[in-house]
Amino acid sequence: MRWARKAIEPLVLLRSRKGASFSSSDAGARSKWIKVGSASLGGIGTLALAWALTGDGDRQRRLKLLWTVPLRLARDVATASAIVAVDYKYSLWGLEEGSLEKTLAKHEVHLRCANRLQALCFKNGGIYIKLGQHLGQLEYLIPPEYVKVMQDSLLDKCPVSSYERVCDVFKSELGRLPHEVFVEFDPEPFASASLAQVHVAKTHDGKKVAVKVQHMHLTDSAAADTATVGFVVNLVYWLFPSFDYRWLLDEVKESLPKELDFNNEIENARMCMDNFKKLSPRIVPFISVPEVHLELSTSKLLTMEFIDGIKVTSVEGIKNLDLRPNDVAKLISEAFAHMIFRHGFVHCDPHAANLLVRVAPSGGGILGQRKRPQLVLLDHGMYKTLEPSIRAHYAGLWKALVFADAQKIKEHSLGLGAGDLYVLFAGVLTMRPWSRVVESSIDHLNVPPSEEGREEIQMYASQYVMELSELLRRLPRVVLMLLKTNDCLRTVDRALFSIEIQGAPVNTYVIVGRESSRALARLQLREGGSNFWSYVSVLVQRLEVELRLLSLQVIAWVALAWEKMNASRPLVIQQG
Structure with missing residues (x-):
């Protein structure tokens, strides 16, 4: 299996225009003293920028930034040097490519x-942790x-x-x-994220609440973080x-x-639940967004x-609730598909810590009916609104992917801004x-990638790093966030998928x-009007899609049953 062997011409053409992908010669083209000098000048420039960012505000705040900016920059440079210049360069030096020795050494590096x-993200905090979280989704x-x-x-x-600090x-x-x-307030947070931490408390009317407290001075340091990350990103690009x-x-x-203003999160949470109530009434009993106490926010x-x-x-935890992991995976996929294609207002940070599951309060387990899950959506700080044209092209692209229609994939990828990098x-x-x-x-998208397939994708990503960088640069920001959302959901879906799980195989693509x-x-x-022939045309196309998806699910059923049968079959060793 080789990536894009028959459709790689756009990538080759792009590479011929922009030069070869990264190699050691890129670094050799500029002498070491220039790198050191640029880093020093960049540090001074960033220091001055930090001063300018504070304007004529509080002197203490200005002094704090003048200390934190160069400190964080020094950590960035030290970590980058340790990773690139020392560990990768010298730990793998002279080892034969493909050898067991190099494979083991590479794992350790x-x-x-x-x-x-990770240590850098913890020390610097703030947006560094946000960036680290994003890396964790790039399987x-x-x-x-x-x-x-x-x-x-x-x-x-x-x-x-x-x-x-919380008291402050x-x-x-x-x-x-x-x-x-509050009547009660636990001083120990039960969860902590990049921008805030959460404490359990009880109100004067006896209600148990979660109190999200933003880390102190984060608004001030955010400007410094942005300046520092900006310097590093631009320096890396220059080198x-x-x-x-x-x-x-x-x-x-x-x-x-937007994420630092919790009023924005409150409004996003309200709009999210309103959209489910108005546009997704079938699944709204199985979606929950925590109610906000405005007077205490x-x-x-x-x-x-x-x-x-x-x-x-948590597959084990889901089973302990007498819920089926496949039902949970299906609900998550449905909820976000509705956000994208019906609501046009999408939660863009659906990693595992922001998604909880519980038994749906409205039913389940009644008269022999199995329990149903309810999805709890947390952290509504990052949402994107999808314009109708983006939704139309994204929907068209997924339909083309289901039918393996190369021409339509190209057409809708162009509409989303991918240009000649539609293959990638x-x-x-x-x-x-x-x-x-x-x-x-029919099942071209159904089978989860094998270990060999994963390694091939990683190899492909490293081989075409310049094209990947160019693709991410040219895509509209909203499409990038859709990709991030897709990555997060894929990670959750993979965690819930197992041949030991009873029930129909769940496939996000379906x-x-x-x-x-x-x-x-x-x-x-x-667009076509609500006449008879428009309805007939739409009905035929919908039936065509449903038949294709049904066939895909049947094949998945058979494949899963076969795997279970083979897994349970005793190993027979023939003698002699």
Whole structure:
């Protein structure tokens, strides 16, 4: 299986225009003293920028930034040097490619460097942790050691602020201490994220609540963080043009101020639930968003209903609730497919720590009916609104992917901004090689990638790092966030999928394919009018899609049954 062997011409043409992908010669083209000098000048420039960012504000705040900016920059440079210049360069020096020795050495280097990067994220905090969380969702595209370290430590085990700092936030925002605002307040947070931590409390009317407290001075340090990350990203691009991640800086500049204002999160949560009530009445009983206590909330404090639930990736916990992991996976896929194709208003940070599951209060287990899950959506700070044209092209792209229609994949990828990198775009979206994406078999997207397939995708990603960078640079920001959402959901889906799980195999592509087809049908009826022949045309197309998806599910059923049968078959060793 080889990625894009028959459709790689666009990538080759792009490479011929922009030069070869990254190699050691990129670094050799510029002398070491220039690198050191640029880093020093960049540090001075960033220092001056930090001063300018504070304007004529509080002197103490200005002095704090003048200290934190160069300190964080020094950590960045030291970590990058340790990872790139020392560990990767010298630990793998002289080892034969493909040898067992190099494979083992590479694993150890990946693990050490992932831990260094995690330590940097913890020390610097703020947006560094946000970036680390994003790395944890990039399965297949970065070494698995990085994914595991980031997922294990940066989702809900982030550094915490002291209780004294929490009291400072309360005094600043509400003019009172936590024990004055609440009857009970646990000084120890039960969860901590990149921008805030959550405490359990009880209101004066006896309600159990979750209190989200923003880390102290984060609004001030965010400007310094952005400046520091901007310097590093631009320096890396200047030294190694193959690595152009300046788009990431643009995204941080746009999203961070919104996430730091909890009033924005309150409004997003309200709109999210309203959309489910109005546009998705069938599944609204199985969706929950914590109710906000507005009188106890500000831009840096958020008091909301406490909802008991378990992480959606805890298969054992789901089974202990007498729920089926496949039902949970299906509900998650449906909820986000509805957000994308019906609501046009999408939660863009659905990692495992932001999704809980519990038994639906409205029923389940009644008269022999199995219990149904309810999905609890947390952390509504990052949403994107999808314009109708984006939704139409995204829906058309998924339908084309279901039918392996190469021409339509190209057409809708162009509409989404991928240009001549449509082959790569389809691969990033599905995590399948192009040969698999356009394969004529019905189940071309159904089978989870094998270990060999994962390694091939990672090899492909490293081989075409310049093209990947170019693709991410040219895509509209909203499409990038859709890719991130897709990555997060894929990670959750993989955690819930296992041949030991009883029930029908869940495939995100089936649900997304169905919702994209419905979205296209609604669009066609709006544009073509509600006449008889329009309805007939839409009905025929919908039936065609449903038959295709049904065939895909039947094949998945058979494949799963076969795997279970083989797994339970005793091993027979023939003698003699």
